[in-house]
Amino acid sequence: MEKNTFDAFASPLIGLPLRHVWRGYGSAIFLEFGELKQSLKRDGSMQPSGQMSLMIEWSWRIEDRTSIRCGSWSDEALWPDVFALLLGSEVRHVKTFGRLPEIEVGLSNEMHVLSFMTDEGLPAWTLFDRRGPQECWISVEQEGLTIGGHR
Numbered sequence: 001m002e003k004n005t006f007d008a009f010a011s012p013l014i015g016l017p018l019r020h021v022w023r024g025y026g027s028a029i030f031l032e033f034g035e036l037k038q039s040l041k042r043d044g045s046m047q048p049s050g051q052m053s054l055m056i057e058w059s060w061r062i063e064d065r066t067s068i069r070c071g072s073w074s075d076e077a078l079w080p081d082v083f084a085l086l087l088g089s090e091v092r093h094v095k096t097f098g099r100l101p102e103i104e105v106g107l108s109n110e111m112h113v114l115s116f117m118t119d120e121g122l123p124a125w126t127l128f129d130r131r132g133p134q135e136c137w138i139s140v141e142q143e144g145l146t147i148g149g150h151r
Helices: 002-013 076-086
Strands: 018-023 029-033 037-040 046-049 052-056 060-063 068-071 091-097 102-107 112-115 125-129 136-141 144-149
Touching: 002 091, 002 125, 002 136, 002 144, 018 046, 018 076, 052 102, 052 112, 068 076, 102 125
Parallel strands: none
Antiparallel strands: 018 029, 029 052, 037 046, 052 125, 060 068, 060 112, 091 102, 102 112, 125 136, 136 144
């Protein structure tokens, strides 16, 4: 049931271009897909947000065909150049993997963004859908994959 729930929620991400990547607090990253619009952040500044977004709080990595290009524990000086390589590529697949659901986004440039929790607890990612009148999301909670907001 969880796979079907995730697939139904995530399927609109397929084909959307990755338009913006930004760093949140600590090593959190946000990937913004599709058409961008400006949204107000908690600190009062403006931030582009996509039709769909992926937030990975920590423990993530970005792979190309043959290696890990960078991750949440890499030298942060590597991040901007690797983030730039992702921009403009389209989502080819999005899936969960593992007993505790991690997320993988495969892109048209043969790069992949993966959550990869290495701390106690649960994987720390959320996929947001902002295409409708109200934002909704799917994330990992104690009871498994959970959808929040209104769909």
